[in-house]
Amino acid sequence: MKPEQKVSGFSKMSKRKKLRWVVENFFRNPEEVTQELMSFWHKDERQQKIIDDFSENTLSNYVLPFGVAPNFTINGNNYCVPMVIEESSVVAAASSGAKFWQQRGGFHAEIIGTKKVGQVHFTYTGNAQKFEAIFPQIKKELFEKTEHITRNMQKRGGGILDVQLINMTHLEADYFQLKAHFDTCDSMGANFINSVLEEFACILTQIVDGHPSLKEEKGEITIIMSILSNYTPECLVRSWVECPVADLGPFENETPEEFAFKFEKAIKIAHLDISRATTHNKGIFNGIDAVAIATGNDFRAIEACGHTYAAKDGQYRSLSHVEVKDGMFKFWIDFPIAVGTVGGLTSLHPLARRSLEMLGSPGAQELMQIMVSVGLSQNFAAVKSLVTTGIQKGHMKMHLVNILNHMEASEKEVKQAISYFKDKVVSFTAVRDYILKTRKSKPNDSKSFVYEKK
Ligand code: MEV
Numbered sequence: 345m346k347p348e349q350k351v352s353g354f355s356k357m358s359k360r361k362k363l364r365w366v367v368e369n370f371f372r373n374p375e376e377v378t379q380e381l382m383s384f385w386h387k388d389e390r391q392q393k394i395i396d397d398f399s400e401n402t403l404s405n406y407v408l409p410f411g412v413a414p415n416f417t418i419n420g421n422n423y424c425v426p427m428v429i430e431e432s433s434v435v436a437a438a439s440s441g442a443k444f445w446q447q448r449g450g451f452h453a454e455i456i457g458t459k460k461v462g463q464v465h466f467t468y469t470g471n472a473q474k475f476e477a478i479f480p481q482i483k484k485e486l487f488e489k490t491e492h493i494t495r496n497m498q499k500r501g502g503g504i505l506d507v508q509l510i511n512m513t514h515l516e517a518d519y520f521q522l523k524a525h526f527d528t529c530d531s532m533g534a535n536f537i538n539s540v541l542e543e544f545a546c547i548l549t550q551i552v553d554g555h556p557s558l559k560e561e562k563g564e565i566t567i568i569m570s571i572l573s574n575y576t577p578e579c580l581v582r583s584w585v586e587c588p589v590a591d592l593g594p595f596e597n598e599t600p601e602e603f604a605f606k607f608e609k610a611i612k613i614a615h616l617d618i619s620r621a622t623t624h625n626k627g628i629f630n631g632i633d634a635v636a637i638a639t640g641n642d643f644r645a646i647e648a649c650g651h652t653y654a655a656k657d658g659q660y661r662s663l664s665h666v667e668v669k670d671g672m673f674k675f676w677i678d679f680p681i682a683v684g685t686v687g688g689l690t691s692l693h694p695l696a697r698r699s700l701e702m703l704g705s706p707g708a709q710e711l712m713q714i715m716v717s718v719g720l721s722q723n724f725a726a727v728k729s730l731v732t733t734g735i736q737k738g739h740m741k742m743h744l745v746n747i748l749n750h751m752e753a754s755e756k757e758v759k760q761a762i763s764y765f766k767d768k769v770v771s772f773t774a775v776r777d778y779i780l781k782t783r784k785s786k787p788n789d790s791k792s793f794v795y796e797k798k
Contacts, residue, residue, distance in 0.1 A: 417450030441721030470563015631722030640696030
């Protein structure tokens with residue numbers, strides 16, 4: 345790193361200064377890059393300031409497509425689902441799964457639980473039994489002395505559900521934890537939970553330090569950390585689709601029974617084989633993450649939780665399940681997901697706000713059911729393609745336009761290429777060769793120069 349590429353006090357500089365420093369030190373053409381980055385600034389300064397304040401050291405906005413998957417029928421309600429994702433075939437797959445199941449009774453979803461979890465990790469060097477004996481009193485005080493934080497949440501029907509003391513000393517010397525369960529209603533609840541936990545840590549320390557029955561022990565309590573857990577296996581949704589096997593068709597080259605057989609095997613393979621399970625579940629997250637981003641929810645938390653849940657019996661497995669029995673096809677998923685429809689970015693981000701409005705301003709439980717159903721739809725569409733036509737046919741057709749854009753194809757060239765590749769295999773090389781050939785036969789086409797230069 346060159347000396348001028350190091351900086352101190354960067355976060356305190358103005359946005360324009362930060363931008364100047366970055367372009368001058370890391371780009372060959374600072375003027376052009378400045379213009380380009382600034383071209384993505386929101387035209388409304390107030391709006392831009394809100395977006396800037398989401399994060400630190402913001403220079404510009406990073407644009408992704410905001411699309412919709414219509415035709416989602418879930419528990420009899422119709423939704424047009426907003427999705428933010430860069431992968432070309434994801435929205436198409438979610439939409440095709442939605443349409444397929446709309447004609448077969450739609451998606452069904454239910455909430456199995458809404459409990460969230462937080463922990464205070466600490467060490468205590470005194471007598472564990474005496475400590476455990478006073479825990480009922482500690483627990484009472486933990487509830488009472490956090491009321492100033494929990495009052496509002498309680499009014500909304502949530503709050504702290506339970507707190508347990510867990511002795512972990514068989515795993516690590518002197519290690520204990522407070523494990524608390526929460527209901528955070530329509531909010532994701534991260535700030536609420538973390539505030540309560542940090543207060544728990546102070547209350548716990550005070551009680552242990554001053555308690556008469558622990559005094560002669562001279563045991564010391566050390567708080568290691570207080571933080572929510574993103575693993576929320578009891579904040580769980582089940583979503584499913586079902587129909588007679590005979591209604592699964594028609595398919596081009598097989599019977600519905602043959603399709604059901606291959607589909608069932610595909611899901612079994614994703615249960616047995618971790619390499620396949622990872623890709624299989626990635627397809628589910630394609631759908632769920634896209635709705636999470638559109639609605640201003642934390643997709644990293646959702647991913648972390650989902651992947652842990654997929655490995656809950658010790659091996660990473662498919663999150664979705666299938667049963668083909670007595671002529672019926674049933675496909676379902678149990679998915680732990682903690683999301684909010686109030687707080688966080690949900691009302692601050694202009695498109696998150698519109699996304700929620702598009703969904704009919706759902707509460708958190710309804711949003712959980714929508715998101716998990718989108719994940720199931722995505723998964724169904726992906727596996728359906730995989731066991732029938734293969735994934736590349738649809739995927740590369742969508743990708744064709746990306747390749748053409750990469751080559752700066754004109755509108756006319758795009759139209760001609762789409763028509764040409766209707767019955768041909770799309771690959772980067774095939775598209776490039778086709779474009780170069782057509783451009784060569786029309787030497788006046790300025791784009792051929794642009795592309796060859798790259
Ligand atoms: C691609 O983003 C997702 C898939 O690979 C999922 C799957 O294989 O099931 C198509």
